[in-house]
Amino acid sequence: MKRILFFVLVLTIALSTSLFAGGDGEGSGKSGAKGLAVGVVLPTKDEPRWIQDEQRFKDAIKKAGYTVEILFSQGDSAREKANVEALIAKGVKVIILCPHDGAAAGAAAEAAANAGVKVISYDRLIRDTAAVDYYVTFDSVAVGAAFGQYLVDKAMGMDDMAKGKNLYLYAGAASDNNAFLFFEGAWSVLQPKIADGTFVVRNSSEAVAMKGKAMLSRAEQGKIIGQVTTNWDFNVAKNLAEANLTSAMDDAKGEVYIAAPNDGTARAIADAFAADPAVEMFYITGQDAEKASVQYIIDGKQSMTVFKDVRMLVNDAIKAAVALLEGGSPSATGAYNNGAKDVPAIQSEVITVDKMNVKMKLIDSGYYKASDFKGL
Ligand code: BGC
Numbered sequence: 001m002k003r004i005l006f007f008v009l010v011l012t013i014a015l016s017t018s019l020f021a022g023g024d025g026e027g028s029g030k031s032g033a034k035g036l037a038v039g040v041v042l043p044t045k046d047e048p049r050w051i052q053d054e055q056r057f058k059d060a061i062k063k064a065g066y067t068v069e070i071l072f073s074q075g076d077s078a079r080e081k082a083n084v085e086a087l088i089a090k091g092v093k094v095i096i097l098c099p100h101d102g103a104a105a106g107a108a109a110e111a112a113a114n115a116g117v118k119v120i121s122y123d124r125l126i127r128d129t130a131a132v133d134y135y136v137t138f139d140s141v142a143v144g145a146a147f148g149q150y151l152v153d154k155a156m157g158m159d160d161m162a163k164g165k166n167l168y169l170y171a172g173a174a175s176d177n178n179a180f181l182f183f184e185g186a187w188s189v190l191q192p193k194i195a196d197g198t199f200v201v202r203n204s205s206e207a208v209a210m211k212g213k214a215m216l217s218r219a220e221q222g223k224i225i226g227q228v229t230t231n232w233d234f235n236v237a238k239n240l241a242e243a244n245l246t247s248a249m250d251d252a253k254g255e256v257y258i259a260a261p262n263d264g265t266a267r268a269i270a271d272a273f274a275a276d277p278a279v280e281m282f283y284i285t286g287q288d289a290e291k292a293s294v295q296y297i298i299d300g301k302q303s304m305t306v307f308k309d310v311r312m313l314v315n316d317a318i319k320a321a322v323a324l325l326e327g328g329s330p331s332a333t334g335a336y337n338n339g340a341k342d343v344p345a346i347q348s349e350v351i352t353v354d355k356m357n358v359k360m361k362l363i364d365s366g367y368y369k370a371s372d373f374k375g376l
Contacts, residue, residue, distance in 0.1 A: 038321050039087035040070045040122075041080060041108075043100040047232070047264055048290040050098070053123075056314045077104035084108040088115045094321045096120045101175035102127040102338075118324040121343065122317055125177040128339040134330050135338075135345040136316040138308045140178045144185025146306045146352045147285035151257045152193050154283045154303070166252050167199035168244060169207055170269060171225040172261045173232045177338075179261065180221050182287075186259050187216060202252040203244040204228050230265040237265035241272035245279075253278035260284050263293035266302050274301065289353060289362055291372055297358050298375050304354040307361055312348040320346070 040057055042050045054070050061068045069087065073080035080100055087095055088111065095112050097119055099105030106129035109119045113131035121135040155165045167190070172179030193199050194211045201207040206223040210216060216224075230237035237260075245253070256279055260266035266286035273279045286293050287306035296302035320330035332344035353361045363370050370376055 036069055036087075036090050036092050037325060038068060038094045038096065039083075039090070039092045040068055040096045040317075041083045041087070042070060042072050042098050042122075043080075043124075044075045045072045046075070048292065049262070049264070049288045052288070052290070052310050053098070053314065056310045060311070060314050060318060073100050075100050077101050077108075080105060081108040081111065084112055088112060088117055092117060094118045094120060094324050096122045096317050096321065097126065098122040099124050099126050101173075102177045103175070106131070120317055120320050120324070121338075123178070123313060125336055125338050125343065127177055130341045132338060132341070132343050133324060134320050134332070135336055135343045136313055136320060136348075137336070137345060138313065138348045138350050140181035141185040141188075143287050143306045143308070143350050144182035144187070145189050146185070146304075146350060147182070147259050147261075147287075148186040148189025150285055150304050150352060150354070151259060151283060152189055152198075155193070155198055155257055163197050165199050166254065166256045167194065167201050168203045168241075168256065168258045168269075169201060169224070169228045170230055170237065170240070170258070170260050170265060171228050172230065172265075174222060174225050174229055176232065179225060179229070179232075180218060182261055183221050183225055184216070187221070188214070190259065199257065200252075202248055230261060230269075232262070232265065234264050234268040238268040238272055241269040245272060245276045250278045254280050256282040258282055258284040260286055262286055263288045263290040263302070263305055266305075267293060267296055270296065270302050287350075289367070291368065294358060294362060294368065295373055297353070297355055298373055300355065304352060307351040307353045307367075309348065309351075309367065316346050316348065 042053055044050055057068055057070055071083040073083055077100055084095055095117055102125055105126045109126050109129050109131040112119050118133045119131060121132050123137055125135055126132045155162050171183050191214055194201060204224050204227045206227050210220060230240060253276060256273060258269060260269050263286040266284050270284050273282050283303045285304055286302055289305050289307040293302050293305050297305060323330040333346050335342035336345050351361055359376055362368050
């Protein structure tokens, strides 16, 4: 209730400051509106996650009767920089940017800063530059910890003496700071259970070599991620899973536990494991609550997802944009070091969803319509 009231307040402020007025971007415009004040740049249209964000931005803005321009970078840092430059040329005052590649986006952020435009890093952290004013994000370490905890709970079940369970690790793109945070969270929960022999990692010699280390440096994380990256690409994920299965002996199959870093890659990896006759059963994680994965969960083809309510992130980004436009500083609950500065940040919580609570968390809550799914 409090959140709704606050959101109404934010939209009222947005109206009075002509926050999202004008522009020829997506969404409906308001006649007589002034120049575009805020632009949004998202990494790609090719993943349902970012279409969710686009839709939720549009929904939030439509309520206020204004327009926001949302551009996609299609996994290309040069295109991302061109998008930022186009928005600067249109006179925006704030850019909400979710970088394709965290470090490469530094140049785009600096172009904005040089033009006096504020930059809000959205979901993914823009790295190694001071030209980032604020960061809105989910608790990405908690996302990874949720993967790990889910797999540990399933492996232990009733049996606290469980040993030798087959574990396959997969990660996101090394160019995405979040991939490290997800991995860090997962490792924090899985590592003690790898060290004590509950799990045996079957697809990363680096993870096996470092199984005794609770805390890994970024470089050490990078070595494991380098062996198990999906690059956030469904085809890379599928090919890697198939390659892992081809080189695994049958005793590394049977009952399998899979840490998959998001829903798109989870579906690709799950399909590969499901197609291997030596895999008798598997548990697989995910995140984003993409509709296709919600259906996979209902059908028993994916075990869980971590639900990140994109509406919260959009609201936080809008609140921050309003504060910056008014010359204030957005409220922050913490900070993330991006290699060049501590970026003030606000962080949203995440929720573990599986077959048991999928209806309650995603349908009854009003996030998705029941009619979008079969067999609920
Ligand atoms: C996001 C995830 C998303 C992934 C791939 C991450 O930075 O936090 O929600 O699945 O990128 O696009």
